[in-house]
Amino acid sequence: MTLPSGSTAWAISSYELVREFLADPRTSANRAHPNYPSVLPRQPVSSKEAKGLLTWMDPPEHTIHRRMVVNEFTAKRVAAMAPRIREITDSCLDDMIKSGGPVDLVQSLSLAVPSRVICELLGVPYEDRELFDRRSAIILNHQSSVEDRMTAWRGLRGYLGELVTAKANDPGDDLLSRLVKKYQDAGTFDLEILTGVANALLVAGHETTANMISLGTVFFLQHPEELAQFKANPETAPQVVEELLRYFSIADYSTSRVTTADMEIGGVFIPEGSGVIALNSAADHDEAEFERPGEFDAHRDARRQMAFGYGIHQCLGQSLARLELEIVFTRLFERIPDLRLDATTEELSFKHNAAFYGIFEVPVSW
Numbered sequence: 001m002t003l004p005s006g007s008t009a010w011a012i013s014s015y016e017l018v019r020e021f022l023a024d025p026r027t028s029a030n031r032a033h034p035n036y037p038s039v040l041p042r043q044p045v046s047s048k049e050a051k052g053l054l055t056w057m058d059p060p061e062h063t064i065h066r067r068m069v070v071n072e073f074t075a076k077r078v079a080a081m082a083p084r085i086r087e088i089t090d091s092c093l094d095d096m097i098k099s100g101g102p103v104d105l106v107q108s109l110s111l112a113v114p115s116r117v118i119c120e121l122l123g124v125p126y127e128d129r130e131l132f133d134r135r136s137a138i139i140l141n142h143q144s145s146v147e148d149r150m151t152a153w154r155g156l157r158g159y160l161g162e163l164v165t166a167k168a169n170d171p172g173d174d175l176l177s178r179l180v181k182k183y184q185d186a187g188t189f190d191l192e193i194l195t196g197v198a199n200a201l202l203v204a205g206h207e208t209t210a211n212m213i214s215l216g217t218v219f220f221l222q223h224p225e226e227l228a229q230f231k232a233n234p235e236t237a238p239q240v241v242e243e244l245l246r247y248f249s250i251a252d253y254s255t256s257r258v259t260t261a262d263m264e265i266g267g268v269f270i271p272e273g274s275g276v277i278a279l280n281s282a283a284d285h286d287e288a289e290f291e292r293p294g295e296f297d298a299h300r301d302a303r304r305q306m307a308f309g310y311g312i313h314q315c316l317g318q319s320l321a322r323l324e325l326e327i328v329f330t331r332l333f334e335r336i337p338d339l340r341l342d343a344t345t346e347e348l349s350f351k352h353n354a355a356f357y358g359i360f361e362v363p364v365s366w
Contacts, residue, residue, distance in 0.1 A: 102342050213329075248357065
């Protein structure tokens with residue numbers, strides 16, 4: 001296929017073949033590779049600016065740095081965050097209720113909860129959230145110019161570089177401080193690497209979850225029978241969240257790769273140096289894997305969904321994302337049971353031109 005950038009790439013849509021491809025070691029996630037399937041025209045990035053970006057790395061470098069971070073997102077660590085995530089969610093809902101409505105759900109809840117959670121986790125001052133929210137939005141919007149995206153990205157990286165330096169000089173009880181110490185103890189501390197790691201965690205750690213909160217809420221409000229079932233059975237939140245993740249599968253381009261050797265996938269020959277996009281959304285709507293994939297089924301076992309990718313680059317924060325979604329949807333409809341959408345589907349502005357699918361604004365009242 002031909003991408004909007006003008007480059008060409010292979011697309012894989014079968015669930016089975018997407019998993020096979022993403023698990024194959026003959027692929028590279030290095031976005032600096034000239035044949036990487038960039039959807040939009042891009043500006044060359046220096047090796048210094050690419051440092052620490054886990055989603056750009058290949059083994060053995062990727063293995064080393066992912067190992068440094070992965071223990072911060074174990075199921076046990078994430079489960080311990082549940083009470084605080086519930087407090088943050090209730091605080092946002094308190095503010096919504098106090099305002100009397102109508103409100104924009106995106107700003108009041110969808111972005112507010114994951115932004116605050118990731119800020120507290122990383123040790124980013126919450127008062128700076130507008131800075132990274134705004135820059136993240138520019139970076140991820142495909143309608144932004146190359147120059148604007150690069151300016152926003154470099155600005156965010158500069159901010160995080162200063163933050164990592166501050167953590168090195170005055171560590172706190174947060175993930176970035178712990179990472180600084182890990183690298184220092186290993187004798188491998190590198191400011192640029194830690195800045196890149198922080199960049200990846202901050203952007204991916206709030207934007208994706210925010211989009212899922214907005215999409216999931218709109219889905220429920222447009223499907224009252226599904227919402228009634230969820231309200232009556234809030235204990236099914238984990239299963240419902242898995243199906244929402246499968247149903248929307250918002251991150252298609254995160255699984256783009258370049259082949260590092262000749263390959264044959266599904267009987268098709270793909271030469272070395274080819275750009276390939278393994279389409280998560282298509283895989284999650286493959287009839288061979290999910291019966292009636294175009295239908296939402298809260299009773300479906302969707303745990304094998306591909307929304308978080310697959311293989312060595314599978315999303316580090318997936319347990320945290322799941323927990324946030326479970327808590328937000330449960331508390332939202334418990335606290336505001338008569339929530340309603342103040343717009344038709346046609347009036348909503350969807351993120352068709354963004355790295356992660358979502359909705360720009362969701363007007364609600366009650």
